Amino acid sequence: MEALVYDNKIITGHKLYPVCGMKLQDVSEKDYHGKKYFDESIECLDMDKYEEIECAGDKKETVDAVIGIKKHLDKNRFSSPYLMLLELRMGYENVMNLSGTKLADKVSHTNEILGRDIDLYDTIYFVFKNNIAQRTISMFHNMKNGNKNLKKCEPISTDDFNTYIKPIKDYQYEPENDVVEIRRQLDINNYLEDINKFLGIMKYWCQRANHYKYKYNVNEYNSIIGELKIIWHEFRANKKIRLTDDNELDSEIIEEDYPELKNLQ
Structure with a gap:
């Protein structure tokens, strides 16, 4: 959409x-x-x-x-x-x-x-x-x-x-959700010892983004999911993170449920 x-x-x-x-x-x-x-x-x-x-x-x-x-x-x-x-x-x-x-x-x-x-x-x-x-x-x-x-x-x-x-004449979209606050909540450095919590918050915001998508507020969806994609890419690329088998399984489930996270374009 x-x-x-x-x-x-x-x-x-x-x-x-x-x-x-x-x-x-x-x-x-x-x-x-x-x-x-x-x-x-x-x-x-x-x-x-x-x-x-x-x-x-x-x-x-x-x-x-x-x-x-x-x-x-x-x-x-x-x-x-x-x-x-x-x-x-x-x-x-x-x-x-x-x-x-x-x-x-x-x-x-x-x-x-x-x-x-x-x-x-x-x-x-x-x-x-x-x-x-x-x-x-x-x-x-x-x-x-x-x-x-x-x-x-x-x-x-x-x-x-x-x-x-x-x-189009008065198009100036102001997001309802603060992406700076979303990034603060999902700062991976705060969850190195608790990856489950990070994944839980990530899943919440993915669900929140989809809520707007299904309500046809595509701009709000794009605003949130755009930030989540960047954060997810950083999470997957972070060499400091040690995932347990359960962590990896949960991560793969999130990627399956929200495949857009893996697409940075």
Whole structure:
């Protein structure tokens, strides 16, 4: 998972914007009137509107909306632009009536309309209401396993969507957790006689990092895990440390549970 931001300039500068440019919240309002699901500043392409205007005599199905995003690389660096396809499913109570074939046709036709000027983001998000999303995630993934057309699709709640994709214009992330304090807690020199305690604290912070990852706060996850990777590398490279067989087994279990610790890139 990677940190994402939305950039309205990608959409307002798109060739289709004069035809079907709208706010994502306004697109949502058409089917879910009176429900405030999205940041009201997010611009999108309303693909249904495009079909109504441009293809009234031969209207085909498309995805619901397209937004412009970039990957947040580090500090104030961002990737090249992408178009993200969205299916708004806030009215669904379950996912059993999703059709992979129908979705594939929607995506294919949407791609034809959008053209190839801007790359498509790999993942297509199905946005559900908060209370529905949690109990549909496992069902959704079971359906993906049996339908290759859903391979690039992911379910997400409205709250998680708004947490995950932040506006680029005021992007300045301030970590919730102090990485200096994390490093102080995991100073290996304090645990040369008690490696078990060091490993216990390391496991706690790995679990804490994953908590943020699963809540779509990718920036906080990256902030914590980035420091943990450095500390773990230093721990593994420290020649002063003498690990018992149990210590080594526990270390290997941590590496198995959190393989990102071994990747310093």
